[in-house]
Amino acid sequence: MRIELEKRAKVSTLFSILSPFIAFLLTIIFGGIMFALLGKNPVMALYSFFVEPLSEVWSLHELAIKAAPLILIAVGLSVCFRSNNWNIGAEGQFIMGAIAGSILPVVLYDWQSPLVLPLMMLMGMLGGALFAAIPAFLKAHMNTNEILTSLMLVYVAQLFLDWLVRGPWRNPGGMNFPETRTFAVDAILPEMIASGRTHWGFAFAIIAAVLVWFMMRYTLKGFEISVLGQSERAGRFAGFSSRRMIWFSMLLSGAFAGLAGISEVSGAIQQLRPVISPGYGFTAIIVAFLGRLNPLGIVAAGLVLALTYLGGEAAQLSIGVSEKVTRVFQGLLLFFVLSCDTLIHYRIKLVFDRLTATNSEGSR
Amino acid sequence: MKKLLLVLASSAAAIGFATGASAQEKAKICFVYVGAKTDGGWTQAHDIGRQELETALADKIETQYLESVPEGPDAERAIERLARSGCGLIFTTSFGFMDATIKIAQKFPDVKFEHATGYKTAPNVATYNSRFYEGRYIQGQIAAKMSQKGVAGYIASFPIPEVVMGINAFVIGARSVNPDFKIKVVWANTWFDPGKEADAAKALVDQGVDILTQHTDTTAPMQVAAERGIKAFGQASDMIKAGPETQLTAIVDTWGAYYIKRTQAFLDGKWETTSSWDGLKDGILTMAPYTNMPDDVKKLAEETEAKIKSGELKPFTGPLKKQDGSEWLAAGAASDDGTLLGMNFYVEGVDDQLPK
Numbered sequence: 247m248r249i250e251l252e253k254r255a256k257v258s259t260l261f262s263i264l265s266p267f268i269a270f271l272l273t274i275i276f277g278g279i280m281f282a283l284l285g286k287n288p289v290m291a292l293y294s295f296f297v298e299p300l301s302e303v304w305s306l307h308e309l310a311i312k313a314a315p316l317i318l319i320a321v322g323l324s325v326c327f328r329s330n331n332w333n334i335g336a337e338g339q340f341i342m343g344a345i346a347g348s349i350l351p352v353v354l355y356d357w358q359s360p361l362v363l364p365l366m367m368l369m370g371m372l373g374g375a376l377f378a379a380i381p382a383f384l385k386a387h388m389n390t391n392e393i394l395t396s397l398m399l400v401y402v403a404q405l406f407l408d409w410l411v412r413g414p415w416r417n418p419g420g421m422n423f424p425e426t427r428t429f430a431v432d433a434i435l436p437e438m439i440a441s442g443r444t445h446w447g448f449a450f451a452i453i454a455a456v457l458v459w460f461m462m463r464y465t466l467k468g469f470e471i472s473v474l475g476q477s478e479r480a481g482r483f484a485g486f487s488s489r490r491m492i493w494f495s496m497l498l499s500g501a502f503a504g505l506a507g508i509s510e511v512s513g514a515i516q517q518l519r520p521v522i523s524p525g526y527g528f529t530a531i532i533v534a535f536l537g538r539l540n541p542l543g544i545v546a547a548g549l550v551l552a553l554t555y556l557g558g559e560a561a562q563l564s565i566g567v568s569e570k571v572t573r574v575f576q577g578l579l580l581f582f583v584l585s586c587d588t589l590i591h592y593r594i595k596l597v598f599d600r601l602t603a604t605n606s607e608g609s610r
Numbered sequence: 611m612k613k614l615l616l617v618l619a620s621s622a623a624a625i626g627f628a629t630g631a632s633a634q635e636k637a638k639i640c641f642v643y644v645g646a647k648t649d650g651g652w653t654q655a656h657d658i659g660r661q662e663l664e665t666a667l668a669d670k671i672e673t674q675y676l677e678s679v680p681e682g683p684d685a686e687r688a689i690e691r692l693a694r695s696g697c698g699l700i701f702t703t704s705f706g707f708m709d710a711t712i713k714i715a716q717k718f719p720d721v722k723f724e725h726a727t728g729y730k731t732a733p734n735v736a737t738y739n740s741r742f743y744e745g746r747y748i749q750g751q752i753a754a755k756m757s758q759k760g761v762a763g764y765i766a767s768f769p770i771p772e773v774v775m776g777i778n779a780f781v782i783g784a785r786s787v788n789p790d791f792k793i794k795v796v797w798a799n800t801w802f803d804p805g806k807e808a809d810a811a812k813a814l815v816d817q818g819v820d821i822l823t824q825h826t827d828t829t830a831p832m833q834v835a836a837e838r839g840i841k842a843f844g845q846a847s848d849m850i851k852a853g854p855e856t857q858l859t860a861i862v863d864t865w866g867a868y869y870i871k872r873t874q875a876f877l878d879g880k881w882e883t884t885s886s887w888d889g890l891k892d893g894i895l896t897m898a899p900y901t902n903m904p905d906d907v908k909k910l911a912e913e914t915e916a917k918i919k920s921g922e923l924k925p926f927t928g929p930l931k932k933q934d935g936s937e938w939l940a941a942g943a944a945s946d947d948g949t950l951l952g953m954n955f956y957v958e959g960v961d962d963q964l965p966k
Contacts, residue, residue, distance in 0.1 A: 308687045514683035569678045
């Protein structure tokens with residue numbers, strides 16, 4: 247006996263819409279069981295996980311700060327994934343964007359002007375895009391697998407940053423600690439509203455999501471992305487170039503990741519350190535798929551994932567569970583979302599022996 | 611769905627109020643950890659200190675902690691969360707939490723903060739550190755007695771003053787016994803990475819050292835030393851279990867005494883900002899039992915420990931030369947704390963270039 251997934255003839259529209267909510271409900275039920283097994287009050291645990299972080303203004307700001315890089319990177323990645331280009335190296339592009347954008351406040355720290363900040367943002371985008379250009383070039387002209395090249399370049403970026411902050415860019419007044427000088431006021435991304443720490447990086451993320459959503463839905467470029475992603479051959483008949491699409495999608499996602507990098511460094515950290523990202527570039531891949539590669543869905547997915555981080559901290563304090571529980575919870579959520587989606591498109595079939603398998607093959 | 615959430619929320623809020631009321635009588639003392647509380651090294655030592663504090667003042671306080679908090683914006687949020695949840699005194703236990711601690715302290719002037727190993731203070735931010743180098747001096751003396759080849763290996767983390775200070779103290783201690791003693795240094799560029807630490811240990815053993823010491827957090831180097839049949843020193847926690855026949859002694863961080871002292875001051879309303887730098891005599895670090903060595907070496911180590919405690923012996927006392935042979939301290943002159951805290955040069959006997 248074995249289990250097979252059989253494609254459904256018709257996908258239910260109702261359940262496509264309901265699926266994320268079912269997944270969320272299942273996560274809550276199984277999360278509650280997990281807390282009960284740990285000897286904690288499940289109601290209280292779920293409250294501190296999902297409600298407490300949303301009940302205070304400062305905490306909402308923290309949510310926005312945490313979600314901003316995830317959303318911005320994931321929106322860029324969605325264009326890549328939709329067009330069948332698998333950029334796994336957003337983490338590296340994030341770091342290179344942060345480095346390129348930091349040239350002004352670290353090397354030319356004396357120059358202070360209102361121009362500094364916009365230039366930093368532009369250089370950040372450029373840095374990310376140029377770093378993404380390497381796997382783009384290799385794929386477009388050498389037919390290299392972009393999953394491997396983009397992933398391996400992440401380590402190059404991480405080590406380059408590490409070398410910079412320990413070597414040439416080390417803060418001369420920092421007692422030999424591996425970090426750059428802190429940015430001057432002109433180089434710090436300001437807070438959006440007075441009530442908390444949310445900086446303009448969150449606005450960038452939302453604007454990017456809306457722009458990409460508009461592009462995908464209403465422009466020829468968006469159509470081109472979908473067509474080339476679904477069938478390269480069909481795209482060629484329509485006169486679209488898959489090579490140009492490699493360049494477009496990789497550069498766009500690189501630029502978004504770079505902008506996320508420099509926004510994070512300028513708005514939240516305000517200096518370069520050996521490690522500036524707790525894996526945003528990789529988590530964003532999850533966010534992109536949780537949001538079903540739809541820019542507006544990605545905004546929601548980014549906020550939900552950020553909420554689980556904040557909720558994990560709140561739960562550590564209020565009910566005393568380990569921070570590892572946060573990871574388990576994120577895992578549960580992702581598992582249920584993916585399995586619900588799978589079950590919408592496929593149905594599970596138990597195959598008992600070869601004979602019936604051939605029969606069903608024949609009857610199809 | 612909405613109704614369900616509402617029910618959940620209100621029932622949970624009720625529970626929340628109940629615990630909030632009982633908590634009001636006790637002061638809340640909170641901790642932020644950079645690692646997991648069971649890391650076997652740095653963070654575990656802090657958590658043991660927290661438990662000692664909780665036992666000692668059980669009727670007056672309760673403690674809370676957040677573990678595995680990454681440095682950077684996440685640290686700021688974690689510290690702010692603790693400040694908002696009613697913590698009166700917050701210990702932040704990693705160097706990288708320094709700027710985050712200062713920022714949040716400005717926002718919460720009524721909350722007191724203590725930051726480990728940093729150098730920035732404020733009216734409501736104190737710093738505390740431990741004179742680990744005193745233990746390193748003792749280790750150096752033991753190494754010089756025990757080594758056949760006169761060369762020890764040193765697995766270092768980052769070229770920051772605290773680590774350079776430890777290397778120098780080890781060499782000065784060793785040279786007080788054997789003036790020709792040398793050490794080789796490998797920079798692992800990490801505090802916590804068993805793989806890298808083990809590689810560094812193997813590289814050093816291959817280069818012919820017969821004593822290992824480390825300024826990183828895991829027991830991996832101790833295990834390599836045990837496999838290769840040489841002796842080693844433990845770090846941050848007693849690592850005797852990783853090398854029952856290998857560990858000579860270990861520098862054990864014992865923060866509990868400090869946590870109790872400062873919390874008591876806080877409860878009495880006498881808390882003031884300080885830059886505390888305690889040593890062996892204050893009990894903020896202790897030496898693990900001297901094992902796997904002959905009695906005369908053990909006796910020397912115990913004598914040195916007693917002299918450091920009484921203040922008779924200060925490890926950084928002249929005559930001392932820098933690595934390049936130039937004079938640093940004249941005979942009998944002791945270094946001031948400021949020089950130590952900004953230390954970025956080697957003393958004579960270190961076979962390594964300080965990464966620039």
